[in-house]
Amino acid sequence: MIRRLGAQLRQLVAILRDRRSFEREIDAELEFHLQARADQLQSTTVDRAEALRQARIELGMLELHCDQIRRSRGLHWPDWISADLRLAWRSLRATPVYTLTAVVVLAAPLAIGLLLHGLYAAYSDHSPPFDRVERWVHLYGDNMDDRQRPRFSAAQARLLVEHPPSGVDGLYSARLLTLPLATERVLRGIGVAVSSNYFDLTGIPAARGRVYSANESDRRGVVLSQSGWTRFFQRREDVLGQPLSIAGQPFTVIGVAGRDFRGSNEIGAHYWMLSADHQALWPEDQAIMSTTEVGGFLASVGSTAALTQALGQRAEALNRLHPDQPRLSAIGVESARGFLRESDRRELRLALVPIAALVLLMLLIAAANLTNLVLARFSARRHDMALRAALGATRGRLFAQLLTECALLGTAAATFAWIATLVLLRPLHELIFSFMAELGFDPIQVHGGAASLPLALTMALLATVAFGALPSWLATRIWSRRAQAEPQAGLKGVPRSRLRGALMVVQLAASVFLVVVAAMIGGVASQTQSTPLGYDPNLLVSVDSGTNPQALRQALLRSPHVREIAATSTPPLMGEPRRREVLANQSSHGLQLRHVDLHWFATLGMAPLRGRLFNAADTDSQSTVVLSRSAAERLWPGVDPLGKTLELTAANESVLPRRLTVVGVVADIATGFLIRGAEQPMLYLPARLGDAELQTLLLSLSDASPSVLAELYAVAVAVDPLGDSRPQRLSEALRAQQLPLRIASYVGASLGWIALAISCLGLYGLVSFAVAQRRREIGVRVALGARSINVIVEVMRAAVRHIALGIAIGLPAAYALTVLISHFTDLLQLVDLQAFVLAPALLGLIAAVAAWLPARQSARIPPSEALRE
């Protein structure tokens, strides 16, 4: 059966490929029939022309027979589709404004969806250029509490790599390193310490020089990636054999990796070093857990299940290496794909759910809008359809014709969206990750989005069905039901204003929801932009205090560009200071806590508002505290806090609570997440450089240009080669905080504005259509003396009802979302006046204008013309 169908399909394809010769053959066969019959008839009649005439009469309608022959070969389907497509094309070309509107309305949300998918796929689906990538696997450890640990300690990884189980062609280890790398200048380098079989197993060749093999001569040799070659050696031709220093240790460049390979992590590697070198130079690092990933390639007959079984007994051997660490219960294997581990992929998907929901909402708006447009269009074509039905077209054929028109629109929109994705994906990715690049991290390269074409077409098909099926069904139902009994019914049509109104309300409600959400995100983003910091972040730089903070401070102070250096606990603007419970004034309060040295306030340029700042005696006694103004007001509202005491609850049971005396009050500054605003009550506790609490140095500079920062980086590396002590401007940290929200607000605002534009376009179309439908009625009203304003009000009444209903449904939905979000985080204060009052008011106003424009036209209808129509 299947073989027969396949053969018939092949025949059909062959005929379609050479349709002309098939048609010629039919003609020739029927012509031969006519001539043969005429020959036969001529033997009884004398006249050839008469014989041919007779033969034609006997054979009947030639075109009908040709049609039946085509049908017998299954050609009627392609013919119908082709005819429908031609008809749809002509029809759409005749109404360019409608066509353009429909394509733009649908293409906008499709493009946003495809861009999101393209970004996700770039990380999740596009794998590094490994040989045998389809057999690539990752190993992970299972803890006793069933939590996965995607990485091992370097020692555990080495054990697995040196003794691979059966079922794999080999295992490799890879450990991401962020270390200062010095050539002529010091730069942050993203490196990977790999086992010596890494390049052999992955099949990555060298573009220059060589990559690692088991050869001992590779020790202290570095393989650069293309980006590393550019970053550290400006693509110099003589890069091979060049010396470079990694964390103060001498290395030599032995090669540059080929295939534009950048490692298997989402952050591109600048270089690779041997894990044996890493082990020899930093032996104490080998026992740190969860640092090193282990991967490999299944043998040609292997499977992940068989490999998992083969690894069954290895967990115990790994546990023996670190008896004091949490034990592994088993070692698991997962198929590797893309640049993300499975757990990361799950998290990314979870993070994309809300954005995907917003895009779906956009698609819903677009589909509702197009349904409305198509309903109006098909209603206007009922005469045409009645004529077709009268000529014998079935309801199915009419339905298919109408749906083909919608499918053509959907395909055009998908094509536009796909082209937009091809053009915009890379710039969008670079915009999002431009900041990472500034910090020395190379995100992966995103190419095109060509693979999203099938998705684009699928989305177009679904959208076509979503917006085209209902109007097509309704349009054909009108005719089919009444055609038999009362043919004139098809010419009358049935007003479907209620359905169109309901669709309008749906899209307005969805638009209100999107606009309010966009306004909320915009509100939070602008809060982070406008929060006063209380200091100038451009001339302040933070550096990790490293293993020898005193020496680092002394070395940095020698620079003429350093004005002052303070020490504190967490780097400002790079995390939230710790919170502790404070007992004061007979009540308990949760306040933020920051340990600072004596130079902190001077470095930030802060003077006391009340009392004094810390002195050396405070550092010794550890019994004083300085409050921020909001902390003072929280603990002792309206009372002078100087001299008051408070009790700081213990951080854990082994430490006693501390009683502290307030010696000063300073202004509020913002050093945590700006999303919460500046007014976070803060306690400052005195500490001394070298105390465990003080992990960050804060430098006040006279010049924070890149060359000065590079100079300071070199000084820091000289003191502490192993530390990741890259000086970071607080303005960069501020940008890092603001960027995600700024991008979210751009995305939110784009979605909101597009939704609003689509809805207003729909409302405009709906009111225009209503006015066109009611021309005669309006003409009568005007003829009977109705005033223009009354006519406009009458036409606007329905539109205003739709807008009001849309707002009434959309606002509670948006509020429900804020309630939902507040269950997950207390970071966001989302309910604000701008989002819930101004945004819907603006939307209502714009929508009302969109309705008013066509309504105004209604008052200008000349009664004499309207009544004649």
Place this chain on the structure above:
Amino acid sequence: MAHNVVPGTLELLALKAISLGAEHGFGVLQRIQMCSGELLRVEQGALYPALHRLEAQGLVSTRWGVTENRRKAKYYELTAAGAERLRQEHSQWRSLVEAMDRVLAAQPQQASR
């Protein structure tokens, strides 16, 4: 008096006519009518879609040839699959005719239980 072909049997008749030797469409028509003693009348226009259906199913193969009158004509030949189908359908037809005959020749006593 000529009869129209029983609906659904034109393809069987065409297969049989072709089984007698490769023939063009007009010849197939002539064969059916001649073999029926001019008792069957084939709708000329209906024959060609039936022949194309047989070709699409792989029951007949086609080639272009030249007739005695030196005209180009499309000749139909039976394939092995066509011969097998003809055998099956012929057998089914015999059973049908036999069953019809029995019913039409039935006597009143045969109808009583």
